[in-house]
Amino acid sequence: MNFGYLIVVASNNDIDYLKLAYALALSIKNTQKPGYDKVALVIDNPQLVDNLKSPWVFDHVIGWNKETHWDGRSWMDQLSPFENTVCLDADMLFLRDYSHWIDYFIENCELYIPSKAFTYRGETITNDFYRKTFTKNSLPNLYSMFTFFKQESELATEFFNLGRYIIKNPVEFSNLYLAKHKPKVVGTDEAFALSAKILDISDIISYDLEFPKVVHMKPMIQNWAWTADKVTEHAGFYFNTQGNLKIGNYQQNSIVHYVEKDLVNDEIVSMLEEIAWNKN
Amino acid sequence: MEQELMDFDEWIKLPVNQTIEYYATFKDDGALIGVYPSHAVADIPNKIKIDDEVATLITTGAENLFSYKVDIPTKKLVKLNKFSTHSLIKIDDILHRVIDKKWSNVQDPDIIILHNAKNNTLTFSMSDKYSNDIVWDGATEMIFLVTDYNDPNVLIHMLSIRAGDITENTKSFALDLPTRFSVYTRRIFDKYIFETT
Numbered sequence: 001m002n003f004g005y006l007i008v009v010a011s012n013n014d015i016d017y018l019k020l021a022y023a024l025a026l027s028i029k030n031t032q033k034p035g036y037d038k039v040a041l042v043i044d045n046p047q048l049v050d051n052l053k054s055p056w057v058f059d060h061v062i063g064w065n066k067e068t069h070w071d072g073r074s075w076m077d078q079l080s081p082f083e084n085t086v087c088l089d090a091d092m093l094f095l096r097d098y099s100h101w102i103d104y105f106i107e108n109c110e111l112y113i114p115s116k117a118f119t120y121r122g123e124t125i126t127n128d129f130y131r132k133t134f135t136k137n138s139l140p141n142l143y144s145m146f147t148f149f150k151q152e153s154e155l156a157t158e159f160f161n162l163g164r165y166i167i168k169n170p171v172e173f174s175n176l177y178l179a180k181h182k183p184k185v186v187g188t189d190e191a192f193a194l195s196a197k198i199l200d201i202s203d204i205i206s207y208d209l210e211f212p213k214v215v216h217m218k219p220m221i222q223n224w225a226w227t228a229d230k231v232t233e234h235a236g237f238y239f240n241t242q243g244n245l246k247i248g249n250y251q252q253n254s255i256v257h258y259v260e261k262d263l264v265n266d267e268i269v270s271m272l273e274e275i276a277w278n279k280n
Numbered sequence: 281m282e283q284e285l286m287d288f289d290e291w292i293k294l295p296v297n298q299t300i301e302y303y304a305t306f307k308d309d310g311a312l313i314g315v316y317p318s319h320a321v322a323d324i325p326n327k328i329k330i331d332d333e334v335a336t337l338i339t340t341g342a343e344n345l346f347s348y349k350v351d352i353p354t355k356k357l358v359k360l361n362k363f364s365t366h367s368l369i370k371i372d373d374i375l376h377r378v379i380d381k382k383w384s385n386v387q388d389p390d391i392i393i394l395h396n397a398k399n400n401t402l403t404f405s406m407s408d409k410y411s412n413d414i415v416w417d418g419a420t421e422m423i424f425l426v427t428d429y430n431d432p433n434v435l436i437h438m439l440s441i442r443a444g445d446i447t448e449n450t451k452s453f454a455l456d457l458p459t460r461f462s463v464y465t466r467r468i469f470d471k472y473i474f475e476t477t
């Protein structure tokens with residue numbers, strides 16, 4: 001089996017995406033079984049990785065600067081060194097072993113993108129506060145933050161090629177397909193959803209599964225009776241030395257997409273490092 | 281006889297004493313009534329001389345009369361510090377984790393918690409800026425929760441301290457503490473810091 005996780009980051013003046021990717025890679029190493037814990041990092045400045053205390057958490061470091069910010073993820077199929085890949089957003093944490101699901105994906109899917117996300121209390125997110133473009137234009141509700149694909153899949157290649165074309169031509173595609181509610185930016189989620197809709201493969205690549213259960217910490221979709229700028233204004237983020245995470249008083253077992261980039265600070269990174277060092 | 285007036289240009293050049301001394305008048309219980317220049321309170325018995333700086337703060341509205349009172353036995357003006365200096369809005373205000381100095385950018389903390397790992401003691405102290413002639417107003421209890429490391433759901437100890445206890449002194453607790461733990465509190469002051477020695 002040739003499987004690994006792919007994280008694509010680029011330099012940014014405000015956010016240290018490498019630190020987020022490093023924390024995610026540590027959490028993968030700490031929780032996944034051997035053989036299911038490979039991580040490849042795509043970064044515009046690979047030298048920065050040498051400054052990390054444990055650069056070995058990245059099994060592959062790929063220098064690439066063709067795109068900036070999140071657009072780089074749309075090139076995941078061409079950047080991954082693995083035959084089977086899950087591409088992740090950098091601002092996520094793994095909290096337990098999910099490797100049995102990887103076996104399922106490898107056996108049954110060429111391309112899989114989840115269409116559900118969850119609140120920190122485990123409720124399915126139904127609020128479309130951040131996804132008006134999807135509901136108004138009847139796009140499949142894809143979350144590209146966890147995208148499984150096979151390198152040799154023609155379906156995946158066609159899907160990613162169209163996704164990239166959409167990102168490169170946002171105005172034309174918005175006018176044609178997203179006229180009922182145009183997004184400010186045609187990001188990876190919108191491009192992938194539109195690509196799936198145009199290719200009419202939504203049901204093939206995003207059917208209902210119990211995994212991945214990604215907790216999405218955008219504030220306005222937490223089923224709260226009040227508005228919020230940040231989840232952590234109302235619920236604490238408690239990561240402990242065993243690598244367990246509570247949000248408020250809810251123990252998290254799923255993958256957490258924490259969104260607020262400053263949540264994973266040097267202290268949490270040091271805890272993740274300590275766990276990794278003790279494990280190895 | 282007609283009075284001879286001084287030449288205006290000479291009169292305007294005459295030195296004038298510009299120094300004004302300010303006095304605060306107060307009730308029998310020490311509550312302030314007003315702030316006046318010295319010549320306006322010549323006949324008032326309950327008065328106390330105050331610094332120009334304090335007078336300016338009050339007269340310009342930066343502070344009000346209720347921010348101060350006269351300590352009757354010592355006849356000194358004392359500042360009444362509003363106990364809660366921080367608005368409780370976020371969860372981090374209601375349940376604020378005191379961050380270890382190692383990980384914190386906090387400069388000039390208001391409250392310092394010192395952990396002596398050898399003696400297993402926690403010592404609480406307050407910034408020197410609160411030590412001069414301050415009287416704390418209202419209920420001043422501060423509750424500190426000693427919990428599992430970064431998990432306030434697991435409570436180990438609950439400590440209660442009054443602000444006055446640590447305004448000019450420190451307060452120590454000998455406790456049975458695990459190797460790693462966290463301290464949480466209601467965020468009354470802006471800046472807290474935790475330090476291990």
